[in-house]
Amino acid sequence: MTAVAAGERPAGRRGARALVDLVFRARELSLVAALAVLVAVTTAASPNFLSAQGVKDIFLNTSILALLAVGQSVVVITRNIDLSVGSVVGLVAFTTGRLLADGGHGVLTALVFGVAIGAACGLVNGLLVSFCRVPALVVTLGTLYVVQGLGHYIAHGRQINAADLPPGLLSLGNEGVLGVPYLAIVTLAVMAATGYYLRSYPSGRDLYAVGSSPEAARLAGVPVRRRVLAAYLFSGVLAGLAGVMWLARFGTVVADPARGWELLVVSAVVVGGVAIVGGVGTVYGAVLGALLLTTIGSALVVLKVNAFWQQALTGALLLLAITVDRVLAVRVARLLRRRSVRYG
Structure with a gap:
């Protein structure tokens, strides 16, 4: 091998990696563009859509879904899925509300209690x-029904009322700083910390290796089982936190209030560019996916469109995202093979 050829190999590999990064960064930029078009069209039809209260409502409605999407994206990156998050949110929201309604407990106790329940579910x-x-x-389909049944057993048809909750918790769910809701600040902080961890720490990059090829990751010395366990534990913790946020946001809670949200969360993650086959995607894209789905729902309400079309559009976006992922994966793999042959 000549000196020139030896020097070209790492350049080719760096170029291939840059190509992959560029493709999926473009995916996130396309979501931003879609959001901009959607907001512009809706605002043209109804100028009040971008009022201060309207923007605040979108942020509040997105926060819980985006928080769950961050946890779900970490699981999906490892080539797995967690369908139990909606049930965990419901169980945490009701049991935490019951704890607070009994008196003598504050917001910190609620957060610790809710996160502990979510962590236990994620650990299982x-x-x-x-x-x-x-x-x-x-597994997660089974735990979905187990947790759902447990929530109904504990509730016994009762509900938690906002009047029974401490004012501090309700303030957490409906107030903010400089017009930015506290819930949105919490979600953005979790997103930023998780994104930084996945990109900057070896254990975070291990999750991508596990999702790309579990067997290759195992041969490379990655503790695959521990990484998958950590991903589910993290998803459970965020589901527990989301349950407390749900209680703070709505105040009045019945058993299993987030029924069906597990599919909405998966849709947000996949629409956001996290490949359902694992190994690819970012939490930033997942949050953008959650924001897009929430904004679509708000826009349809403003435009007085039947709620059926929100579900239809969500399903269409999910199918489109999976199709785009598959097409991009095939094309990127083809380009990488060509570069490998050229520089090999």
């Missing part, structure tokens, strides 16, 4: 998927 999912090697779809 992670142990069954990583160490017992039960398929993630089966």
Whole structure:
């Protein structure tokens, strides 16, 4: 091999990696463009859409979904899925509300209690998927119904009323700083910290390696089971936090208030560019996906469009995102093979 050829190899590999980064960065930019077009069209039809209250409502409605999307994206990156998050949100929201309604507890206690329940649910999912090697779809579908049933058993048809909750918790869910809701600040902080961790720490990059090829990651010395367990634990923690945020946001809560949200969360993640087959995507894209879906829902309400079309558009976006992921994956793989042949 000549000196020139030897020097070209790393350049080719760096170029291939830059190509992959560029493709998926463009995916996130396309979401921003879609959001801009959607907001512009809706504002032209209804100028009040971008009023201060309208923007605040969008941020509040997005915060919980985006927080769940951050946790779900970490799981999906490892080539797994967590369908139990909606049920965990409901269980945490009701049980935490029951705890606070009994009196003598503050916001900090609610946060610790809710996060602990979510962590326990995530730990169960992670142990069954990583160490017992039960398929993630089966495990989380099972825990979805188990947690859902547990929530209904505890509730016994009762509901939590906002009047029974401490004012500090309700302030957390409906107030903010300089017009930015506290819930949005919490979500943005979690997103930024998670994104930085995934990109900057070896254990974070291990999650991408696991999603790309679990067997290759294992041969490379990555503790695959521990990484998958950690991903589920993290998703459970954020689901617990989202449950407390749900309680703070709405105040009045019945058993299983977030029924069906697990599919909405998965849709936000996939629309945001996190490949359902694992190994690709960012939490920033997942949050943008959540913001896009929430804005579509708000726009349809403002435009007085039947709610059926929101579900239809969500499904169409999901199918489109999966199709785009597949097409991009095939094209990127083809380009990488060509570069490998050229520089190999």
